[in-house]
Amino acid sequence: MATLCKNCSHALVFNPASQLLECSACGSMFRPEEVEAESKEYREDLKAEAAGEIYGDKEDKSLMDCYVYTCSECGGEIIVNGTEASTTCVYCGNPNVVFSRISRQKRPEFIMPFSVSKERAIELARNAVKKGVFVPREIKNFSVDCCRGIYLPYWIVKAKYADSVVIKGQVKSGKNSVTKYFGRSGTLDFDNLPIDASKALSDESSAKLEPYNLFNMKPFDEDYLAGFYSNVSDVTYSDVRSAALLRAQEFFNEEAINDVKNASAKEVISSCPSIKVDPDMVYAMLPAWFITFNYKGKHNTILVNGDSGKVVCGLPWKKVLFYCLLIGVGIAISVAAYFVFKATLPVFFSGRRSSSSSRSEGRIIAFLIAGIVALFSTGIRKVIKVIKSINLTQDKAMFNFMKKRQG
Amino acid sequence: MIEFFAGLLALGFGFGLACWICGKALNKSNNLGDSHANSSAYNVDTTFTHSCNNMSKSEGLAFFDLYAYKYNISDAVDEKEEVRRMTDEERKKNRKAPTGAFVSRNTDGYTAVRDEEPDWVKRADRGQW
Numbered sequence A: 001m002a003t004l005c006k007n008c009s010h011a012l013v014f015n016p017a018s019q020l021l022e023c024s025a026c027g028s029m030f031r032p033e034e035v036e037a038e039s040k041e042y043r044e045d046l047k048a049e050a051a052g053e054i055y056g057d058k059e060d061k062s063l064m065d066c067y068v069y070t071c072s073e074c075g076g077e078i079i080v081n082g083t084e085a086s087t088t089c090v091y092c093g094n095p096n097v098v099f100s101r102i103s104r105q106k107r108p109e110f111i112m113p114f115s116v117s118k119e120r121a122i123e124l125a126r127n128a129v130k131k132g133v134f135v136p137r138e139i140k141n142f143s144v145d146c147c148r149g150i151y152l153p154y155w156i157v158k159a160k161y162a163d164s165v166v167i168k169g170q171v172k173s174g175k176n177s178v179t180k181y182f183g184r185s186g187t188l189d190f191d192n193l194p195i196d197a198s199k200a201l202s203d204e205s206s207a208k209l210e211p212y213n214l215f216n217m218k219p220f221d222e223d224y225l226a227g228f229y230s231n232v233s234d235v236t237y238s239d240v241r242s243a244a245l246l247r248a249q250e251f252f253n254e255e256a257i258n259d260v261k262n263a264s265a266k267e268v269i270s271s272c273p274s275i276k277v278d279p280d281m282v283y284a285m286l287p288a289w290f291i292t293f294n295y296k297g298k299h300n301t302i303l304v305n306g307d308s309g310k311v312v313c314g315l316p317w318k319k320v321l322f323y324c325l326l327i328g329v330g331i332a333i334s335v336a337a338y339f340v341f342k343a344t345l346p347v348f349f350s351g352r353r354s355s356s357s358s359r360s361e362g363r364i365i366a367f368l369i370a371g372i373v374a375l376f377s378t379g380i381r382k383v384i385k386v387i388k389s390i391n392l393t394q395d396k397a398m399f400n401f402m403k404k405r406q407g
Numbered sequence B: 001m002i003e004f005f006a007g008l009l010a011l012g013f014g015f016g017l018a019c020w021i022c023g024k025a026l027n028k029s030n031n032l033g034d035s036h037a038n039s040s041a042y043n044v045d046t047t048f049t050h051s052c053n054n055m056s057k058s059e060g061l062a063f064f065d066l067y068a069y070k071y072n073i074s075d076a077v078d079e080k081e082e083v084r085r086m087t088d089e090e091r092k093k094n095r096k097a098p099t100g101a102f103v104s105r106n107t108d109g110y111t112a113v114r115d116e117e118p119d120w121v122k123r124a125d126r127g128q129w
Helices: A038-045 A051-055 A118-130 A203-209 A237-259 A319-349 A355-393 A396-403 B002-030 B057-067 B088-094
Strands: A012-015 A020-023 A067-070 A077-080 A084-088 A095-097 A146-173 A176-196 A229-231 A264-271 A274-277 A282-295 A298-305 A311-314 B045-055 B069-071 B126-128
Touching: A077 A084, A118 A146, A118 A282, A118 A298, A118 A311, A146 A237, A146 A396, A146 B057, A146 B069, A176 A203, A176 A237, A176 A264, A176 A282, A176 B057, A203 A237, A203 A298, A203 A311, A237 A264, A237 A274, A237 B045, A264 B057, A274 B069, A282 A396, A298 A355, A298 A396, A311 A355, A319 B002, A355 B002, B045 B057
Parallel strands: A146 A229
Antiparallel strands: A012 A020, A067 A077, A084 A095, A084 A229, A146 A176, A146 A264, A146 A274, A146 A282, A176 B045, A282 A298, A298 A311, B069 B126
């Protein structure tokens, strides 16, 4: 159901710029908390029903696994999936909230209203994309295929984490460096870690959208959903615990590594993570814009944090330019390095042939080779990171999460 | 010989450095928003109870065996159950003292308040592993 204008009974839509509910017909504006609660109560008995129950046999596999909801404005049938809580009518374009899915215990406690408007989100995405040197021109001037504001469900978790880690590191001992081990054992408490509560959206994508400033959250009101899409939680306690454990482990390892001083090349080699999550979690809805565009037959989805405006995506790159630049820069540096090495190497090798000087020569060569390997591996790791990010942007599951909605 | 060796090292160094520069430039250009929130965003409080430096490998393993511990999974909820908001009664059971709630559930919005002695932590069965 949509919240209707008190003056003309037209459906109201939430405007992120003004933070008010606006009527496009008569121009009236209302604060979401002003809209009377009584007018919403009767809508809770309107439920989204399984398509199988309406159109025939529940076991009939020819029917799509979806739910049917009736638009309050035009009576049209709106198709929603099992977790959608708000959508737009495909026939009349009015916003609809599936009240039965946000009633009682399923009702979120808090909501962070969109503060970035649709136009601003597209502008932010365009500005971010335009800066890229390796971004193809077609992408820089991409035409938006679809742009949807979706409230993502989150559980804000309070937990206590315990771990004992062993860190391996290199410590200087005279002129040499030796491998040493460092132990750190302790606890980590966090009060408000948001964990994505939607199975359809990958945890990696939702984690990249963070941070959200949780102090911008407001007590939940269905009116904030007007004009946007939203999903309800479909994760289990076990899913939340696993996600919280992974995030806490990242934080703990980072702190433990930073706590080890006077060592280099530090890495955690063993750990024993354990977490206790408070089952009394806070259910909240956080905003995100999903912008899709088509490039060479593939769908790409750019995510924009609906509160901070952070843009998240991995973009296809100009491979010819990249490899030409790699070869060009490689040849230029190699030529310069050749003259430097040609002039300096004889100085090292033509000196006294004592055992100590041959040891230091060996060390210099080993240092150079190790440096070359490190440069190659760091560069390749960066390229792999970009490829992973592109795969996430072109992920069909994410595209379907956004696209398979009416309106 | 020196010239050949200098050429080999120069090629390795040149293309290694080029790979690093181009990889970094590509990451900056095409991988947007590739960062997670850091620990300060979530009031993360880390306390190291035991620490040991400059150990040998065997001492490291001994440290791990000695100080590794883990919490028992809470039996207050069924792990396979979908997460839901607690009812007031469940909340009372979970948190004996209603004061010091982590989020003040009022009409002004979201306010984080750190518990002094949260009951659920007291009840967390923590022991030597």
